[in-house]
Amino acid sequence: MRWTFKPKPQADKVEALQKALQIDTVLAALLVQRGIENYEEAKKFFRPSLDDLHDPFLMKDMDSAVNRIEQAIANNEQILVYGDYDVDGTTSVALMSSYLKTKHPLVYTYIPDRYDEGYGVSYKGIDFASDNDFSLIIALDCGVKAIEKVAYAKTLGVDFVICDHHRPGDEIPDAIAVLDPKREDCDYPYKELCGCGVGFKLIQALASREGKTAHDLTAYLDLVATAVGADIVPIDGENRVLAYFGLRVINANPRPGIEAILNQVDKSELTITDVVFIVAPRINAAGRMKHGSYAVTLLTEQDSEMAEKYAAEINDYNLDRRDADKRITEEALQQIKDDKEEHRSTTVVYREDWHKGVIGIVASRLTETYYRPTLVFTKSENKLAASARSVKGFDVYNALEACKAYIEQFGGHKYAAGLTLKEENFEAFKQAFEEEVAKTIDPRLLVPEINIDAQIDLNNITPKFYRILKQFAPYGPSNMTPVFMSNDLKDTGYGKCVGADKTHLRITVKQSKSSQNFVCIGFNMGDKLDLILHEKPFKAVYSIDENEWQGNVSLQLKLRDIQD
Structure with missing residues (x-):
């Protein structure tokens, strides 16, 4: 994973907003990062109003x-x-x-x-x-x-x-x-x-x-x-x-x-x-x-x-969808291995009997695995139909536009699209798409990136801090869940792998400059257990959320990645 810090907002803007709102400097910086620089803009952000909708x-x-x-x-x-x-x-x-x-x-x-x-x-x-x-x-x-x-x-x-x-x-x-x-x-x-x-x-x-x-x-x-x-x-x-x-x-x-x-x-x-x-x-x-x-x-x-x-x-249809999605994803991953295509800039897979209704989900799963622009094709009547998914920062719609000589029809967005083409054009399209992506993509975009909002100490994380942070929701593109990084962390000695198949990591961290300990959960991070054993110092990227257990609510850190 690439750890990338978002650009630091201007100190004078952060200070002015912090004074106007009387909040933690870290929270003020998060707001300025989101383009919120004064009291009125903050009020609209924290207190949305239907009156703010345009005519x-x-x-x-x-x-x-x-x-x-x-x-x-x-x-x-x-x-x-x-x-x-x-x-x-x-x-x-x-x-x-x-x-x-x-x-x-x-x-x-x-x-x-x-x-x-x-x-x-x-x-x-x-x-x-x-x-x-x-x-x-x-x-x-x-x-x-x-x-x-x-x-x-x-x-x-x-x-x-x-x-x-x-x-x-x-x-x-x-x-x-x-x-x-x-x-x-x-x-x-x-x-x-x-x-x-x-x-x-x-x-x-x-x-x-x-x-x-x-x-x-x-x-x-x-x-x-x-x-x-x-x-x-x-x-x-x-x-x-x-x-x-x-x-x-x-x-x-x-x-x-x-x-x-x-x-x-x-x-x-x-x-x-x-x-x-x-x-x-x-x-x-x-x-x-x-x-x-x-x-x-x-x-x-x-x-x-x-x-x-x-x-x-509809729930029954969803269960059927899950089964189809799981099976086709496994078949597609095997196809990539069999064709020895792990080292391309793109993933393009095809099988005529794959269910057209789930190829978009499968494309997303393959993108998670190989992290590159992905197309999953199936047969649809006398043509091939595909769903496209991209990686952050790369416009797959533009890449398809560059290959439109081989395409019958396409449409969509920067990160997701759909297309149809004639079967006889498949191989030529696959080659053209690979060449276009290889030529235009920044190689760094082929490595998953974690965008970090701010570096903080565990002492920053108080109930009041989280109460205000919670009001940043609803989250999504342009207002993602704030992600933090902390250095000099150590496990208190209780770190272990959890879950039915022991794939998740659960640790309790302490920091020398902080009096607080926090429970952390890292989903699918069980393979990182060695990094934290024997009180080895490490740094972590995480978001903050609440854990409810037997009626008790406490703050916990949701790990995104850890490094030594």
């Missing part, structure tokens, strides 16, 4: 979108709410359809089949709309690149309103409205909304025509927070506000579908991390293993008993 009409085409939807309602038109099959897509469809149904009875939903139609707007979906007299499709979390498909819909008399957050191509679809803050001609102040976030801005705009504000829409924020966490968008600006209030809804009064998921796990207060690892995988499992419409059905169900039934079904 939705600042988004390009918002007027046109609202006018067309209002026209559809006034004319009693059928509206089809269309979205992708992942968490962001299904939560977006649940959000938009459940809101519109409070205004209009003729609102229906459509999720494309992952295997039959693939990602995004499909011709099959448009034909379905046309055949069933839908005159308006609201597409969420997709559509910004669907130039030909939107044009085709127009010939059938079907209008499109698009809510997307992906990077547009050179051309924007000829839709009634294309809401996407990443449009170059869009002056919306916040660019990092997820698809469900853009959908929320649209319902915020619709509600404002009735004199309502975001405060009247809080019941929908459990969906938005789930999408913010699952889509790994920055948790700053508007996303922080939406995630903060969405978590409140999840913990206090979630919709029956989310409550039914939470009833399957023993967790009292959910963090955004819990949403990512507990709620999101279950919602995702529907689209991966069966069909995304099952997730929408669960998320829009208002009867608790029915929601419990749907959640049980």
